[in-house]
Amino acid sequence: MGTMTKPQYKGKRYRLDKPELLAPAGNLEKLKFAVHYGADAVYIGGQKYGLRSGADNFSFEEMREGVEFAKKYGAKVFVATNIYAHNEDVAGIEEYLRNLYEAGIAAIIVADPVIVDTARRLVPGLEVHLSTQQSTLNWQAVSFWKEEGLPRVVLGRETSLEEIAEIKKHVDIEIESFIHGAMCSSYSGRCVLSNHFTDRDSNRGGCCQSCRWKYDLFEDARPEGTWVSEEDQAEAEAQSPAPLIPGVTQIPLHQQGDNPFSMGSKDLCMLESIPELIEVGIDSFKIEGRMKSIHYVATVVNAYRKAIDAYMADPEGYELKQEWLDELNKAANRPLNTGFFHDTPDHEDHIYEPEEKAAPYDFAGLVLEYDADSGMALIQQRNHFKPGQEVEFFGPNDTFFKQTVAELWDEAGNPLDAARHPLQRVRMKVDQPVAYFDMMRKRKF
Amino acid sequence: MTNKPELLVTAASLEESAALLDAGADALLIGDDRFGMRLAGHFSLEDTAAVVEMAHARGCKVYAGLGGLMSNRLLDELPAYVKAIGELGVDGVEFGDPAVLTTVKKEAPVMNLHWNAEMTSTNYATANYWGRKGATRVVLARELNMDEMTEMVPLLEVEAQVQVHGMTNIYHSKRKLVESYMSHQGRPSEGGSLGKERGLFLIEAERDDQKFPIYEDENGTHIMSSEDICILEDLHILMAAGVQSFKIEGLLKSTAYNVEVVKTYRKAIDLYVADPEGYSFQEDWMEAIRTLQDPERELSFGFFYKEQVY
Numbered sequence: 001m002g003t004m005t006k007p008q009y010k011g012k013r014y015r016l017d018k019p020e021l022l023a024p025a026g027n028l029e030k031l032k033f034a035v036h037y038g039a040d041a042v043y044i045g046g047q048k049y050g051l052r053s054g055a056d057n058f059s060f061e062e063m064r065e066g067v068e069f070a071k072k073y074g075a076k077v078f079v080a081t082n083i084y085a086h087n088e089d090v091a092g093i094e095e096y097l098r099n100l101y102e103a104g105i106a107a108i109i110v111a112d113p114v115i116v117d118t119a120r121r122l123v124p125g126l127e128v129h130l131s132t133q134q135s136t137l138n139w140q141a142v143s144f145w146k147e148e149g150l151p152r153v154v155l156g157r158e159t160s161l162e163e164i165a166e167i168k169k170h171v172d173i174e175i176e177s178f179i180h181g182a183m184c185s186s187y188s189g190r191c192v193l194s195n196h197f198t199d200r201d202s203n204r205g206g207c208c209q210s211c212r213w214k215y216d217l218f219e220d221a222r223p224e225g226t227w228v229s230e231e232d233q234a235e236a237e238a239q240s241p242a243p244l245i246p247g248v249t250q251i252p253l254h255q256q257g258d259n260p261f262s263m264g265s266k267d268l269c270m271l272e273s274i275p276e277l278i279e280v281g282i283d284s285f286k287i288e289g290r291m292k293s294i295h296y297v298a299t300v301v302n303a304y305r306k307a308i309d310a311y312m313a314d315p316e317g318y319e320l321k322q323e324w325l326d327e328l329n330k331a332a333n334r335p336l337n338t339g340f341f342h343d344t345p346d347h348e349d350h351i352y353e354p355e356e357k358a359a360p361y362d363f364a365g366l367v368l369e370y371d372a373d374s375g376m377a378l379i380q381q382r383n384h385f386k387p388g389q390e391v392e393f394f395g396p397n398d399t400f401f402k403q404t405v406a407e408l409w410d411e412a413g414n415p416l417d418a419a420r421h422p423l424q425r426v427r428m429k430v431d432q433p434v435a436y437f438d439m440m441r442k443r444k445f
Numbered sequence: 446m447t448n449k450p451e452l453l454v455t456a457a458s459l460e461e462s463a464a465l466l467d468a469g470a471d472a473l474l475i476g477d478d479r480f481g482m483r484l485a486g487h488f489s490l491e492d493t494a495a496v497v498e499m500a501h502a503r504g505c506k507v508y509a510g511l512g513g514l515m516s517n518r519l520l521d522e523l524p525a526y527v528k529a530i531g532e533l534g535v536d537g538v539e540f541g542d543p544a545v546l547t548t549v550k551k552e553a554p555v556m557n558l559h560w561n562a563e564m565t566s567t568n569y570a571t572a573n574y575w576g577r578k579g580a581t582r583v584v585l586a587r588e589l590n591m592d593e594m595t596e597m598v599p600l601l602e603v604e605a606q607v608q609v610h611g612m613t614n615i616y617h618s619k620r621k622l623v624e625s626y627m628s629h630q631g632r633p634s635e636g637g638s639l640g641k642e643r644g645l646f647l648i649e650a651e652r653d654d655q656k657f658p659i660y661e662d663e664n665g666t667h668i669m670s671s672e673d674i675c676i677l678e679d680l681h682i683l684m685a686a687g688v689q690s691f692k693i694e695g696l697l698k699s700t701a702y703n704v705e706v707v708k709t710y711r712k713a714i715d716l717y718v719a720d721p722e723g724y725s726f727q728e729d730w731m732e733a734i735r736t737l738q739d740p741e742r743e744l745s746f747g748f749f750y751k752e753q754v755y
Contacts, residue, residue, distance in 0.1 A: 053755050084565045086589070087597055114570040133565075138515045140544035156514070158619045166517045187514060190617045192564045195588050196670065197649070199753050203565060206755030211616070213649055217626060217659070220644030249741075253645070254630070261626050261647060263618065345620050347628035 018312050019277070020284040022078070022176065023301045027056050030297050031066045031077070036437050037298045037396045038305030041076040042066075043109060045290060048096055049081040049089065051133070052290050053205035060103050067104035076106040080290075082131040084189065084203040085112045093118045101126045109154065111189060120149045127151055129176065133189040133203070137163070139170035146173045154286065157183055157268075158340045165280045174283040179270040180300055180328075181288025183339060185211050185263045185350070212355075214260035218250040259352035266349050269336035271328060272320055274307045277341075292333075294382075295363035298439055299331040302396060327394070330361040330441070358444070364391055365440040368425065370433065377430045378411075379419075385442055386418035393430065395438030403431040449718045451690040453508070453606065454707050457486030461700045462496045466503055468704045469711030472690070473500060474539065476510035477526060479519065482541070482563075483614055483667055484510055485696045490529055497534045506536040512561055513664060515544045528552040539584065550579055557581045559606065563614060564588055569600040576603040582690065587613045587674065591749045595686040604689040609676040610706050611694030612658070613747070616668035623661050641697060656741055658697060669697070674747040675734070677713060678726050684717050702737045709734055 023039035025031035034042045044066065045057040058066065058079075067077045079100055083089065093115055100108060101123040108126060110116050111133035119128045130136060130145050135156040142153050152174035155164065159177070168175060184191060191202055193210035200206030254260065268288070270277060277285065285308070287300055303324045311318045328336070337349045364385045369378040385391060389405045408416040409427045419426045453472040456462040462473055475496055478487040488496065493509070500507045509530050515523065523544070530538075531553025538549050541562040549556055560566065560575040561584035572583035582604040585594055598605050623639045639645065639661040646656040647668065655671035674694075676683065683691070691710065695703040709730050717724040731744075738744060 085568045085571065087568050087570075087593055087600075090568055090570045111565075112568075112571055113574045114568060117570075117574050135514050138517045138520055138542070138544050140520050140547055141515065141542055144543035144547055158514075163517050185620055185622070186616050186618045189565050190563065190614075192588055192615050193668070195748070195753060196615050197652070199751055201588070201753040201755040203567070204755035206753070210649075215647040215649050215657075217623070218646055218648065218656075220646065250646075253627070258630050260650070261622075263616070263620075263622055265620075340619070345625075347625040350620075350622070350625055350629070352626070352629050 019282060019308060020176075021301065021304055021308060022284050022286045023297060024181075024287060024290040024292065025066070025077075025297070026052075026290040026292070028058065028062045028066055030294055032069055033294050033298045033437075034301055035070050035073050035075045037301040039075060039301050041078060041106070041284070042070065043078040043080050043286075043290075045080050046096070046100065048092065049083050049085070049115070051080060051082050051203075051205045051207075060099050063100070063103040063105060071104075077104070078107045078109055078129065079105050080109045080131070081115055082109050082111045082133050083205060084133070085114055086204070089204075090114060094122055097123050097126065107152070116145075116148060116150070124149075129154060131188075132156055132178065135187045135189060139167040142167050142171045142173060142175075146171055152176055152284070154178075156187060158187065160343075161273075161276055161280050161341050164282060168281040175281065176284035176286055177277070177282050178268060178288055178339075179277065179282075179285045180268055180304065181292075182267050182334070183265045183288070185265040212262065212264035212351075214262060217253040217261045219253060220249070221251045222249050262350065262352055264351045264355075265345065266337040266351055267332065267334045268339045269328060269332075270338060270341060271303060271307055271324060273338065273341065274304075274311055274320070275315070275318060278308070278311060293359075293363065295361065295439065295441060296331045296333075296359065299327055299394070299441075302394065303327045305396070323400075331359050333359055360444055361392075361441045362444050363439060364442040365419065365426075367393070367395075367434045367436060367438040367440065370430070370435060372433060375429050375431075375433075376427050377434050379426050379428060379440060381419040381421060381424040381426060383442070384418065384420060385440075389442055391440050391442045393432070393434055393438055393440050395435055397435060399432070399434050399438045401432045448687070448689070450684060450688060450714060451506070451606075452693070452707065452710055452714055453506075453690050454693040454703060455485040455510075455695040456496070457695065457700070459488075459492050459495055459499075461486070461695075461703065463499060464700050464704050465695075465707055466500060466505055468707040470505065470693075470707050472506040472508060472536075474508050474510055474692070478663065479522065480513050480515075480526060480545075481510040482512035482514075482617075482664060483696060485694075490526075490533065493530060493535065494533045501534060507534075508537040508539060508557075508559065509535050510539045510561075511545045512539050512541045512563070515542045520544060520548075523548050524552050527556075531556050537582070540580075546575075546578060546580070559584060560603075561606075562586075567593075569597045572597075572605075573600075573602045576601075582606055584608075584692070588748050588753070590751055590753075591679070591682060594688070594749075595682065598686045598688060605687075606690035606692055607676075607683055607688050608674060608692040608694055609680060609683070609710065610674055610692075611698065612673055612696060612742075613670045613694065614667055615657070615670050617665065619665040621661055622666040623659060670747075672743045672745040672747070673738070674749075675731075675744040676746065676749060677709060677730060677734075679746070679749070680710070680713050681717055681721075681724055681726065684714070685721070699737075702734075705733050705737055 020040040023034035025042040111131040129152040132154040154176040194202040365379040451471045537557035539561045558580040559582040560580040658669040
């Protein structure tokens, strides 16, 4: 760890003994998987004020059900109310927050101070966590929000481990950091590419991800480039004596065969740094992805849960397991990197090549029942599978094995040549014991 | 008599400051590259003192842009700078980060605080929240439309500033994206300039008529709008609504251009204030600006007449 010193904590009040693992839940079903696979808390979106207007967001009724379900596991439910409000959004905030509180929501994740302020005044029982959309990077800003009554700040993704340690040293507050998933390459909240290109408001959930589009880079070659000051012009010419060719107004800074310019970032993955993240005192480890699949959420939560538990059980003897990393790669949509935690990202941390954008594995089936005597499992179909195919079972406990799909039967005992129908219930023999809510996946390519 | 709105313009240097005051600016926005964000130019404390003296001699104001997103390290240097510019008589500070608000209240409480979070200053209630924390002015997001701005002004407990001319930032990353791209191509810049003076721009594959300036500085990578806002034709709507300050963004423009723009808005504001009823926009006011306008950058109403969805 070089020069970094272990942070000293002033008090225990805001220090969780074990970091919270916070997972995204795009809908009620994903919430159940996230919690069952080991999330200590989940964050969801409601019908309003969230930044994922394209997700199938929760009604208050669904929130109540999600909270009930999570409670059985001792898990909490947070709601992202992280838009930057416009005038027309202000009037409904009070009623919305009251409804969230009544639905049993533990905390809201907020970017806009008007929502912070309203929540603190109106529903003091509802915790307010400052969103990463505020791009909070320094301890004094964190301290400001603590004074405003916030028990937790989600830092900007641009903070390094060293900066996080300094913040923890100065301010007694919970710190939440994104540790896995897709990232804005801009400062969150400081990008309106989407607004400019498509009239979709990124800070109210309309982001069209223009940062992942392709661009060409040029430099201005006009001899009378009137838009720079004369001083700067002279300086520029001195520094880059590129010939100013009459009639040529722009010089392309790309050649035949080059990939186009892009701002798109690789996805974040901090699994290999779990000990450092815990030692630095990050209180909540956040996984991105309210739009991601059940398979993604379960796989990623499962891997981090195992790593965190292994470290907490025996910090001295902790070793990173290759199988956890392999698991993450089965769900990964993009190449992975470590963001700003160790250093500022460079050319190896961006995606210039065409993207594949699909995880290599599919969710094939969900285990509903298992009979130990016969070794038979009842499986709910989630994607097509048939005898002879290689599948893999995994679950939040110890289930983890590969097998070939053997004979399949329907519930009445009729043999099947394949599990073709969504949610179809089929029986098959499994090589090792499985449990309710274990998942079966298959390779796509 | 209608209250006279302030005409504010960014300045890149001492010389430009003098020229802009001559052209009729009421206020200048300057700053130090360490704490500012996308400043037109860097001002040392010595230059700051000279600008303040020059401006105050004419009854004009000087504001310092401290709109950067502060790191822990910058917090060590911030108090001394704030104290120094306070002592020099700088009239106000633009801030986005709460650390700047806290520091100004402690080190130089006499300076006014102008809340400018750029694209996220989007509603009256949040502006009033910062007002209760000590801000006296909000700089409205450029992504708001005219209706949102005009309905907002009467609800504000602080002054409103609206950018009426020039380019806007549309994307800001801490990453060095141009350098990264060049390294990816196997042709790193090797210390060559990737800054404002280089004249770099992006063209998106489907929009080949729009050039988006891009540059790097110590705050990372900045991508700017392909068009320049120009509200001159409808300035009277904002004046009637009671907006207290109009901003001209002079970033990446020549002094000659900025001077012409200031003169033109000066004329419009003076005529309106003298006789709001009899005021009307004259098409020929645009001519002087158009002559100096980069032909590859359109003058537009920005988001003033746009409806956005989400």
